[in-house]
Every structure is written in C-alpha cells, then in structure tokens.
Amino acid sequence: MTRHLAERVSADLAAPPPVVEAPTDGARPAPRRARRPVGRALVLYGLLLPGGLVFASVFVYAVVSALKPPDEVLASPMRWWPSHVLWSNFAKPFEQVPFGRYYLNSVVVGVAVTLLNVVTCTLAGYSFSKFAYRGRSLLFLIVLATMMIPLEVIYVPLYALVYDLKWVNTFAGLIVPAGTSAFGILLMRQSIDGLPDEILDAARLDGAGELRILWRIVAPMMGAPISALALIVFMATWDSHLWPLLVGSDDQHRTLPVGLAAMQADNAGTTGVPMLVAAAVMALLPTLILFVLLQRRFVHGMTMTADVK
Amino acid sequence: MTSTTVRARRPRHTATTRHNWIGAAFAVPALALFGAFAIYPMARVFYISFFDYDLTSAPRFVGWHNYRYLFGSETFQASLTATAFYVVFTYAPAVVLALVLAAGLDTRLPGSGFIRLLYFAPVAMSWVAVSIIWRLILQPDGLLNAVFGTHVNWLTSDSSAKWALVVVSIWKETGLFVILFLAGLQRIPDELREAAALDGAGRVATFRYVILPLLRPVTAVVCVMAIIRGCQSFSAQVVLTGGSFNTEVINLYVYKTAFESARMGRASAVAVLLFFGLLMVTMLQLRLFRSRER
Numbered sequence: 001m002t003r004h005l006a007e008r009v010s011a012d013l014a015a016p017p018p019v020v021e022a023p024t025d026g027a028r029p030a031p032r033r034a035r036r037p038v039g040r041a042l043v044l045y046g047l048l049l050p051g052g053l054v055f056a057s058v059f060v061y062a063v064v065s066a067l068k069p070p071d072e073v074l075a076s077p078m079r080w081w082p083s084h085v086l087w088s089n090f091a092k093p094f095e096q097v098p099f100g101r102y103y104l105n106s107v108v109v110g111v112a113v114t115l116l117n118v119v120t121c122t123l124a125g126y127s128f129s130k131f132a133y134r135g136r137s138l139l140f141l142i143v144l145a146t147m148m149i150p151l152e153v154i155y156v157p158l159y160a161l162v163y164d165l166k167w168v169n170t171f172a173g174l175i176v177p178a179g180t181s182a183f184g185i186l187l188m189r190q191s192i193d194g195l196p197d198e199i200l201d202a203a204r205l206d207g208a209g210e211l212r213i214l215w216r217i218v219a220p221m222m223g224a225p226i227s228a229l230a231l232i233v234f235m236a237t238w239d240s241h242l243w244p245l246l247v248g249s250d251d252q253h254r255t256l257p258v259g260l261a262a263m264q265a266d267n268a269g270t271t272g273v274p275m276l277v278a279a280a281v282m283a284l285l286p287t288l289i290l291f292v293l294l295q296r297r298f299v300h301g302m303t304m305t306a307d308v309k
Numbered sequence: 310m311t312s313t314t315v316r317a318r319r320p321r322h323t324a325t326t327r328h329n330w331i332g333a334a335f336a337v338p339a340l341a342l343f344g345a346f347a348i349y350p351m352a353r354v355f356y357i358s359f360f361d362y363d364l365t366s367a368p369r370f371v372g373w374h375n376y377r378y379l380f381g382s383e384t385f386q387a388s389l390t391a392t393a394f395y396v397v398f399t400y401a402p403a404v405v406l407a408l409v410l411a412a413g414l415d416t417r418l419p420g421s422g423f424i425r426l427l428y429f430a431p432v433a434m435s436w437v438a439v440s441i442i443w444r445l446i447l448q449p450d451g452l453l454n455a456v457f458g459t460h461v462n463w464l465t466s467d468s469s470a471k472w473a474l475v476v477v478s479i480w481k482e483t484g485l486f487v488i489l490f491l492a493g494l495q496r497i498p499d500e501l502r503e504a505a506a507l508d509g510a511g512r513v514a515t516f517r518y519v520i521l522p523l524l525r526p527v528t529a530v531v532c533v534m535a536i537i538r539g540c541q542s543f544s545a546q547v548v549l550t551g552g553s554f555n556t557e558v559i560n561l562y563v564y565k566t567a568f569e570s571a572r573m574g575r576a577s578a579v580a581v582l583l584f585f586g587l588l589m590v591t592m593l594q595l596r597l598f599r600s601r602e603r
Binding site: 039040041043044045047048049051052053055056058059061062065073074075076077078119120121123124126127128130131132133136139142143146148149150151152153154155156157158159160161163176177179180182185204210214235238239241242246256257260261264273276277279280281283284287288290291292295298299302303 | 328333338340345349351354357410424427434435441448450451455491493537543548567573576583588
C-alpha cells in the first residue's frame with residue numbers, strides 16, 4: 001500500500017506552502033507570454049521537439065524490433081528495418097508462454113486494487129474531512145506518517161505476515177495489502193474539504209443517512225479527484241514488480257512484470273528476442289494509453305498532494 | 310487547492326454526535342489495512358532485525374549481531390556504493406534536465422502538448438517492460454552502439470553497467486519531474502514575469518531571480534522524491550544486470566538476503582538502516598530548502 005508513485009511526492013509533509021494561489025484549471029489567461037514568441041518557438045521547435053523525438057525513438061525502435069525476424073534483431077551491423085514484417089511475433093507470447101494469463105492477472109489485480117483504494121480512500125477522506133470525533137487529528141497524522149514507510153522498508157515482515165496468513169500465491173496476497181494508500185486519503189480529504197457543509201446538512205435535514213449522503217452527494221461531486229486517484233493507483237499497480245514477485249510467482253498468479261522478467265530470464269539466446277520485445281510493448285500499452293487520454297487527471301492528482309504542508 | 314494544516318483545523322461541524330461516530334467508522338477500513346499491512350510490519354521490522362530468522366524455523370535472538378555483520382560486510386558496503394552512485398548520477402541530471410525542459414515547455418504554442426507527451430510517455434510505461442526494451446538497445450550490436458559508432462559492452466562490464474542503468478533511468482524518470490516542475494511554473498502568475506521584464510531583467514535573470522525562488526517548494530518535493538525513488542530502484546537492475554557488475558543496489562541486496570539466502574533478520578536490519586537513512590535525508594533536505602527561503 002505504501003508503494004504508490006505519488007506517495008513519494010507527498011513524503012514532504014513539511015514543505016512550505018505554495019507561494020502563489022493555484023488557479024483552477026483553465027482559469028489561466030490564454031495568451032501566455034506574447035512578448036517574444038519567436039525565441040520561445042525557436043526553443044520549442046528547434047530543441048525540445050528533436051529532443052522529444054529522441055526520447056520517443058526508444059519506443060519506436062521497440063515496435064520495429066518486435067516486427068523483425070529473430071536473426072535480424074541483433075544482426076551485425078545493425079539492421080534498421082526488418083526485411084519482412086513479422087506480425088506473428090505479437091502472437092507468440094500467447095502461444096509459447098501463458099502471456100494471456102499474465103495479462104489477465106494484471107488486469108484483475110490492477111482493477112481490484114484500484115477499486116479497493118477508491119472505496120477505502122473516499123470513505124476515510126470523507127471521515128477526516130467532514131466529521132468531528134476524538135482522535136481524528138491523531139489518526140490522520142498516523143496516516144500521513146505511513147507515507148514515510150515505503151514498501152522497500154517493510155516487505156520482509158509483510159511477506160512473513162502474508163506467509164502466515166497462507167496468502168502466498170493467492171490473489172488476496174496480491175490485492176489486500178495494497179488496498180489503501182495514504183496518498184489517496186490525503187487527496188480525497190483535500191478535495192472533500194472544498195465541499196460546503198451546508199449541502200450535507202441540508203441532506204441530513206431531509207433524513208438521508210451518512211452513507212447515502214456519501215454515495216449520492218459527495219461521490220458524484222468528486223469525479224475529478226476520484227478518477228485521478230484511480231488512474232495513479234492503477235498505473236502504480238500495473239508497474240508493481242517486487243511485491244507480486246514475492247507473493248505471486250507461480251504461473252497462475254504472475255502479473256505482467258513478474259511474467260515478463262521470467263520470460264527474459266528464461267530466454268538466453270536471441271531467437272526469442274522479438275517475441276520478448278513484442279510482449280514488453282503489449283505490456284506497456286494499457287497504462288500508456290490511459291495516461292495519454294487522462295494526462296490532466298494524473299497531473300491534477302500528483303500536484304494536489306504535493307503541496308500539503 | 311486547499312492548503313492544509315493538520316492541527317488547528319476546525320471546520321464547522323453541524324453534524325450531531327451520532328453522525329460523527331458514523332463518520333469515524335468510515336475511516337475504519339483504511340485504518341485496519343494500514344494497521345495490518347504497514348504499521349504492524351514496521352514494528353516487526355525493528356523486532357526481526359535482532360533475530361536470526363528463516364521464516365520456517367523459530368526466530369533465534371542474536372542481539373546486535375545482524376548490524377555488526379552488515380558493518381563488516383563488503384557486499385553490503387558495495388550495495389551502498391552502488392545505490393549512492395545510482396542515485397547521484399541518475400537523479401541529479403534528471404532533476405536539472407527536468408527543470409530546463411519544464412522551463413522550455415511552459416508555453417501554449419501549437420504542438421507543445423504533443424511535445425510534452427513525448428517526454429512524459431516513459432513515466433507511464435512499466436519499469437520491467439522498459440528494461441526489456443533497453444536491454445536490446447544496450448546490446449553490443451544494439452541501437453546505442455550503432456548510433457554512436459561505439460563498441461561498448463554496456464551490460465557486461467564493471468565500468469559501464471552502472472552507466473547503462475543511469476542512462477535508462479534518466480530516460481524513464483525525467484518526465485515525472487517535468488510534470489511537477491511544469492505544474493509549479495504554471496502557478497506562477499505572468500504578472501510577475503512581466504514586472505521583472507519591465508524592470509529590465511532578461512530572460513535568464515528573470516528565471517534565476519524570480520522564477521527559481523518561487524519554485525523552491527516544488528524543487529524541495531522533487532529532490533526528496535528523487536532520492537527516495539532512487540533508493541527503491543529494483544526492476545531495472547533485475548532485468549538489465551541481475552545485480553552483477555557493481556549494480557547490486559540496496560533494495561536488490563535486501564531481496565537477495567531475505568529470499569535467496571533466507572536471512573530475514575539480516576535483511577530487516579538493512580531495511581531499518583534504509584528507513585533511518587531516508588528519514589535523515591528527507592529531514593535534512595526539507596531543512597535546507599526551508600532555511601534558504603528566508
């Protein structure tokens with residue numbers, strides 16, 4: 001649970017407050033820096049665009065390599081393009097290793113961890129934001145403090161615990177320990193803080209129960225932070241390697257990172273290289289596509305929790 | 310953005326006492342998970358570090374032995390060196406590069422969104438997949454040597470394997486810091502830049518004396534984050550070198566100690582040292598960034 005990317009952003013519990021009030025999305029005056037657009041354009045198109053293409057060439061090279069016949073992928077001297085395009089490299093992982101199973105496992109674990117996080121973090125965020133009870137500040141402080149505990153520090157006893165629970169090589173072991181996150185709670189509390197109490201009180205006067213208020217009033221208004229939370233948690237879970245390696249290393253429970261690393265280790269020669277690269281490309285596509293589509297959500301979630309003091 | 314203070318924050322609570330206790334119950338699922346899977350293991354890691362423990366037989370108390378062993382162990386010290394090398398040579402350039410890129414990308418010119426995406430994309434790719442792709446690029450007959458006309462054995466020599474990891478990680482991590490810097494830059498109102506320009510400040514001077522100081526909170530977060538991420542590095546080493554050729558970073562050392570040598574106690578002792586190391590670095594950096602603000 002402590003491994004999410006963005007939690008490390010918020011490790012800074014004592015950062016000074018943002019110097020400048022953040023404008024809401026899109027509130028920024030549209031024409032930026034009209035002063036000397038020529039210099040800006042020169043830097044952007046002359047330097048940053050070529051640099052960006054160099055960054056992206058890694059991905060392009062991967063796709064091209066995945067389409068090469070095995071004897072061309074590491075030919076000396078290097079071949080830029082395949083003599084003939086071998087689409088079948090993309091089918092081979094499914095035929096030669098249980099790659100479809102790894103994929104399914106990653107989807108199942110990713111979705112389950114994301115749903116759990118959305119539920120637990122929204123509930124806890126709502127609780128810490130809108131209710132007064134003894135010990136609330138202390139509990140919230142404890143939650144924040146867990147951000148200082150990365151998975152890397154605790155995974156040995158965590159594994160021992162999961163081992164004692166007989167959760168090794170089960171989906172419970174892969175999912176439950178990652179079921180909440182301090183980052184998510186912080187994000188949700190920050191967001192729910194902005195909700196006027198009057199709306200909640202009006203609903204209470206109408207006799208609505210607290211869960212009903214959360215489900216019918218709070219959650220629908222929290223679409224933006226909830227989707228940011230879901231995206232960040234899903235991406236982190238998709239990338240997660242160390243923990244699934246410990247608790248899900250058999251073929252039935254391997255997620256993509258564990259499966260890919262095993263394929264790589266088993267594949268000593270060059271014959272399997274195009275297949276391996278094809279598998280890697282397929283493995284990185286879902287989060288890449290999600291990120292391209294929901295980039296603003298990602299940025300929103302990351303920056304919202306980074307300024308907490 | 311709501312700025313938060315943990316204490317002294319008292320919103321108007323019109324909910325009744327009963328409502329409030331229901332509200333408290335909403336925090337229970339998250340707190341239960343934290344208790345079981347973060348706080349309990351955190352307490353256990355201190356405890357186990359004083360035992361010889363292999364998971365299957367009963368733990369045997371050994372006092373400070375695990376710590377004494379580590380301070381005398383060359384493999385452990387090598388892992389500290391490898392980690393320090395990796396963190397410094399990956400993240401210092403990555404953070405500086407990210408700041409420069411963010412300054413250039415902070416514009417609304419047509420196509421800037423697409424160009425940003427080129428730098429952000431590696432952030433969204435999984436480490437293992439990326440490492441498999443780079444493994445191919447770093448082969449003796451791979452893309453990198455072909456482009457530069459070199460014949461370096463990137464992944465199989467003591468002198469270059471650690472640099473190979475640095476190259477891969479800069480490519481992978483820079484985008485994340487660009488995202489954070491860019492968000493910080495976009496919160497600085499244009500009026501400040503214009504005022505500086507009216508005062509006759511050039512572009513570089515404006516950046517140095519106006520933008521950079523205003524960006525300090527973001528820089529602090531980025532630097533803390535960079536070091537913590539660096540110390541967590543694992544997948545790239547596993548896939549690219551398996552920890553050979555001076556690339557066995559601390560996290561990989563913990564993994565091997567615990568799960569290949571079945572020395573849970575010794576691995577926990579490393580984890581405890583790592584925890585205090587990260588805590589110290591975080592505190593130190595925050596202090597550094599704060600004191601300079603005055």
